[in-house]
Amino acid sequence: MPTTRTALVTGGNRGIGLAIAEGLAARGLRVLVASRDPREAAAAAAGIAGARGLQLDLEDPGSIAQALAQAGPVDVLVNNAGVCPEGRALEVPLATVRTAFEVHLFGPLALVRGLLPGMAARGYGRIVNLSSGWGAFAEGLSGPFAYSTSKAALNALTLACSHDLGADVKINSCCPGWVRTRMGGPGAPRTPEQGADTPVWLATLPADGPSGGFFRERQRIPW
């Protein structure tokens, strides 16, 4: 009988994260819908077959530790949660920059460190980091300062960690495109389901799939 994989999706209560959770459940995975508001986690999970809600605030190390303790074995980690505070390099408050780094770098790093040993021991793991073209040096780091620099750091995490993982565990970054969510706004051309396509693909890569890459629309793009 095939193994039922378990996926943890951060920021799974709405937007692209919810569409990723739905997409993974539709492919037969058991999904842990993580949200900083436990009621939103439970409400989102209630609408997805086999899913369970999990409280997880990436700015709170205690919440991360508790979520890791409650999650059980996780085979697929999707670091989807994000914040996009406005502000240019010389004016945005340092506290705002720190928050973006907690959500996009330190939180994901803690989750990777917490879940990787189990993935390695079970011989299977897929880690997907939701980044952005705004976090790409190749595209000029052209977004708001806290967002662009912390997404570039998340991309660095992806590439650096890929050197330390065995062949059974894959880690990749992706840009979902410009998507109609609270972050992307109503004028964005892509639906959350379209934005979820590449992350869901990366989360379910076969054994010969890529690792240590940056993707948009299932195609490799430059860092």
Ligand SMILES: NC(=O)c1ccc[n+]([C@@H]2O[C@H](COP(=O)([O-])OP(=O)(O)OC[C@H]3O[C@@H](n4cnc5c(N)ncnc54)[C@H](OP(=O)(O)O)[C@@H]3O)[C@@H](O)[C@H]2O)c1
């Ligand atoms: N939309 C786009 O056009 C676009 C483009 C490129 C990249 N992305 C990336 O795609 C990902 C999803 O974006 P989206 O458009 O779906 O954004 P969204 O609708 O604004 O949703 C963001 C999610 O992140 C969660 N979150 C924020 N801070 C958190 C924290 N401290 N702890 C835990 N969860 C937290 C939010 O939870 P709450 O509901 O509690 O606030 C929400 O679930 C993000 O990483 C974003 O940077 C989006």
